[in-house]
Amino acid sequence: MKSTIERTQRIIDEVLEVYPEKTRKHRARHIKPNDPTGECGSACQVRSNVKSRPGVMTIRGCAYAGSKGVVWGPVKDVVHISHGPVGCGQYSWWSRRNYYNGITGIDSFVTMHITSDFQEKDIVFGGDKKLEQICREIKEMFPLARGISVQSECPVGLIGDDIEAVAKKMTEQLGIPVVPVRCEGFRGVSQSLGHHIANDSIRDHVIGTAELEETTPYDVAIIGDYNIGGDAWTTRKILEEMGLRVIAHWTGDSTLNELAITPKAKLNLIHCYRSMNYICRHMEQQYGIPWVEYNFFGPTKIYESIRKIASYFDDSIKERAEALIARYKPMMDEVIERYRPRLEGKTVMLYVGGLRPRHIIGAYEDLGMKVIATGYEFGHKDDYQRTYPELEEGTLIYDDATPYELEEFTKRLKPDLVGSGIKEKYAYHKMGVPFRQMHSWDYSGPYHGFDGFAVFARDMDMTVNNPTWKLIRRRTR
């Protein structure tokens, strides 16, 4: 075993010592030193997508969070019912910043909390009748809604409700699609199954239900961009400037119609592979639409991705792509010139979801920063396989990490910046470690595309170099 790998393994062993034996063995399989060559074999393969251990304060959420919170929630002209008790919808109410254009409560409903607010009698007698009534009332209150989705919370699946039957009946009666989604929180091991279930429900109830009158050879869809802080818009801008025509967003600032017409795309462009590879594979099999993964974080990856996307099209697109890169490069160089000297050599620890644990690495590198540890809340094997080559040998990689592990690794690796979620943010503030919330861009953004990189660079600088960190009078344990 190589020394860098051995060194990291020693740190891992030390940190895991405190666990009871069963849990220690379990956790050890989820935390590995990076081995980009694959030489170290299974000893460096991170195990993933299995159940979290009870009682360890996992940072993971649930299937409902993956469906309502991630995939379905941003579809703006659909009313999404948080079907069950009041809490789930309350806690996920407009917390992900999926920006959209529209008049809320009239033709768009993203920032609303619509719930069936289950009471004891609904648990005892079932909620199907209530759900029917709710669908009718939605049609009354929001006549311009293009559809309804039923986002199941835990009790729905436990009490044996038949939401599929209700949805079918209501679709017929109301004349708008009512989509049942079986994303009860106890299903699966994390948000991830919720993404899959949501993809499948769009496949079964939405895809192909609308026509796109005119098509062009340049029609593409943006898949797996939730328009957090406007990410999908900066992406769309680049694609349009390349000469492509974006016919659909999945699902940031999207409408039901966009999802329905997507099979007319010539190429599906996927950013968040984790949450939407399912639908890309489906469209490939069913409609023969190829798909390509891209990365719009930081100029190096953006240039690479633009060229990769252009390679699927004719010379006119390729030429426009080159011209576009030539036009933006001076602007990106200016951003780097300004911020790189302030960030050069700084180290970063990441712990996020979806695509970010690997996709943001390049953007940090553009600024002279180095990712020394990363991991996924709810990644699968294919995510880790895509991650290993992006990082140096011996880089720490963790799956479903707990706050305890993150804190201990932080103490040992001493990163200059940590990027994770809201639950981690304030513990890091107390530790005096510069921190950015990398789920919602800490209420900033966009971070995608050329326009987003400038914001990203500014934000990383402001956090790493803010004077408040120096004011902390450190208590030694």
Added chain:
Amino acid sequence: MKVKDHMELFQDSQYREMFERKQAFENPCSLEEIEKTLEWTKTWQYREKNFARKALVINPAKACQPLGAVLCALGFEKTLPFVHGSQGCVAYFRSHLSRHFKEPVAAVSTSMTEDAAVFGGLSNLLEGFENAYALYRPEMFAISTTCMAEVIGDDLGAFIRQAKDKGKIPQDIPTPFAHTPSFVGSHINGYDNMLRAILAYFSDHSTGSNDSINIIMGFDTYTGNTREIKRILNTMGIRYRILSDISDVLDSPNTGQYVMYPGGTPLRELSDAPGAIATVSLQAHCTEKTGELIKQSWNQQFLSGPPPIGIENTDRFLEEISRLTGRTIPDELEAERGRAVDAMVDSHPYIHGKRFALVGDPDLLLGLISFIMEMGGEPVHIVCTNGGKRFEEQAREILGSSYHGRNAEIYTGRDMWHLRSLLFTEPVDLIVGNSYAKFLWKDTGIPLVRIGFPIFDRHHLHRYPIVGYQGVINLVNWLVNTVLDEMDRASINTQSFDVIR
């Protein structure tokens, strides 16, 4: 080079034009349709339809029981909130509380999944205890449930006994547990159930009578409130304990170190609580069951009224405390009262006759109604999603005591979409509510004063007390300066743009 973020970027013409092009794929509604529908939602006709809703709930101002249970548990020293059920719920509670307090929140779940749905959650609970004890070394587990565990019907008491018998956790570690189904009541009931369970657990270990009093803050998300009550009681020289003291837990100093248990009511104090002179709850609706326990088994007085928000409520609180303990109200507090009243007198012209819409938890609303009327303001729409008959009666009584309450209507079990209709059909001057009420501000243009929970989009408000005389000054500050800001905005191009107000 100017960096443009989301605030400016998408206002650029390049993006505005792109948004227009995107509409070709959106199948959007026509502008006429949108305009027509928007205007219709402002009418009395829509309001009637809106109030005829029987099942659909839109933008409710309430959360679920276990959130309250977790907040309550956090207020005890070295206590780990331990939630039996799905893990996603706990991720949500932690996020939700962190977004409000801007503090780390520690809580664990038993991560129940589909197999637990079939076989029950015993093995999850056993392993959960073992792991949590090894990692987090709590001195108490405060156990509550998510709706999953409740629907399955797991026998918590038996499960916990097994965990101790099997040596997963020490026999003597306190493990109070509460059933907190999210399909019954709201977060305030979860708080009540958890607190009752914790106090009941220690009731048997009573150390006998003493000259102290117990204070319960309730589901109070102002750390400043707890600190203010403590300051007042210290000023009066009273021996007291706060039962669930979140102030140091959710407002901890930055020491360059993450401390998992930075404060809370000391557990040893819990054995002294049953022998106290009395327990005073500042949130009656949040302590219904806890109050029953105290009255039945502690053999002491249990007092609960409107929280000490406003002058009269604070007067009453201090008098009660003084009566219970025999301590006089010191001149210092009397002087504070004078300053608070002075502030109200100075600012009254900007509040008198102003029409208010209020939305929030029952206890908070009872306090605010009273305070607003003390300044001559007029509560008009009072929306309490998690309030019932008792709240309605109490609110009516308070409103009936003042001329300024004559135009008020109380709406229990209603939500913020109902309130939207009320605001369009019967406009008011100010909205008082949580951060989600900003959508009402956006739709109606009526200024919002953020008081309540959650407050996500303003920083540090929760550090300022709204109870006691000091709280009065903060409330006056927020209310009157919102009105004055609004006057400046409204008069910006008129001769009324005054520099002295």
